[in-house]
Amino acid sequence: MDRELLGVSTFFFFAAMVRTVVAVRARNYRPTIFNFFAITFGFVFQTVALALRGHALGRCPLTNLFEVLIFVAWSVSLIYLLIGPAYRLSLMGAFTAPLVFVLQAFALLAPIDRPHAMHSPPSPWLEMHASISLISYGAFALACIAGIMYLGQERQLKRRQINSMFYHFPPLTDLFAAITRLLWLGFVLLTVGLVTGFFTGQPLPYLKIAWSLGVWIFYAAILVARHLGMTAPRRIAALCVVAFSAALTLLWGINFLPLGHTS
């Protein structure tokens, strides 16, 4: 049942994506609330699906890579819906929907939804650690999306070639402010997630800790560079894209490790 609900949710993200692609190809993109509603409905179905699976498992649904990807997709939608009103909704949604669609479609189509034997009873610290860490990925994903938007806008301005979406983008300085806030939100959540990991009462998976610390240090370095004015906004935006791509790859790797817990 939860997979069917996720299928419906994926359809909503697909619809938002198709609408944007068609409008952009027709060079007639205009922001509407369609994307916002499509993502809202998609989010509702995601939430119900995760709740059903969590209820069936008797724990937070983060027991295999399928659930982890769905949880990341849910986090991206959640952060978008929380911070979306601060930006130009439809356009941010136009970039968010494809990411969520790809994450969910891959999770549903790939043979990764295998039951994972859980040897330990549910631990509130472990679940808090895993869920907060993954929600931080939602914030980093949005920072990555804002980074892509920044790079696109900056490129058009530099090359003096303006397309039909240009005037619907948020101003460059607003995008940079959004990137900074999203980086801080993700960084704080990741820090809390990492710290709670030490209270799980389980043997510490040192390789996982090293990788997680690597991600944490990468984002800390970006924030330091941003606030000390050591690098230009364009590079910060590019680093957001690189950092999230790296973090997602690491998340993948972590979930293939045969260690005590899965996130």
Place this chain on the structure above:
Amino acid sequence: MHFFCVGISHHTADVELRERFAGHAEVDRVLREEVGCSEALLLTTCNRVEIYAAAEESIPTGRIAHCLLTNGMELQEDDVDAFYRYEALRCVQHLFRVASGLDSMVIGETEILGQAKKAYAAAGESGAAGPFLHRLFQRAFRVAKQVRTRTGITRGAVSVGSVAVDLAEQIFGHFETRKVLLLGAGEASERTARALMKRGVRDIRVANRSRERAEALSALISGRAVSIEEWETQCREVDILISSTAATIPIVTPQNLGPLLRDRLDRPLFIIDIAVPRDVAPEVNELEGVFLYDIDSLQSIAQQSLALRREQIAIGEEIIAGHVNDFSDWFAAARERVVGDPSLRVSES
């Protein structure tokens, strides 16, 4: 009943000829009382003079043109050749295109809708607009709104000044805290500065070789005159630099600007170079965080916007075609009620 539009516009006549047919306050009264129109409406803008009218009998174009002559002018032999005439549904379609900005010199301009509303209000007040013109113009306003919201016909700035201001807005968002430096106190700089002030810029500094001219312009735009020697120091602080000096070689180069930007990496600098020859070396655009636009690049963006608007015309025409059909149905129904003959459906002509 005949309904038609007769007029001249930038498509068919130069400004000299259009001036001669600017119409006068009594046109609609003359058309109704002396020419035989049952309803008449005069639409005049700087690019067109048109009469929309309904009459029981067909009225020759020359007679309408004669009524449109500015007081004291005589109708010349070939004047009427410049007039176009649209009857029945072609008239409806033409008005819908005009109101939507599809027929304007600058495609998608919005001023025409206000002018059409004004003309309609005037005809309503004088009693010159009857049931047909009421219906026609109210529908035209609806069509114009739909065309604007459903197409990109009004998208993008199409003049150099508004392109510069729109670009600045896409970089900075709000202007209240932004600082602008005018390097050179020419007229073009002044116009751009005024456009930025309208959008909220409060801090404008003027540097010019002639201090008196700098002070005079500062007084006009509530700015502050600074010494021309200070321009480099000012570049550390300002967000927008508008340059229009009479220098014959570039005065802003990567060599003198680059070092000034090192301690403001997180703040973009938008440079508008409207001088010919250019004041700013093109290589400055390669500097991190600098966006340089000269007069050619601003004009090129204006052209891109116009091209984008032209691409939207077909979508606008589709919307209009749907409304023309609706109007035709309404007219046929109204006619049936009046004369009881359903065969008197309005035809394309």
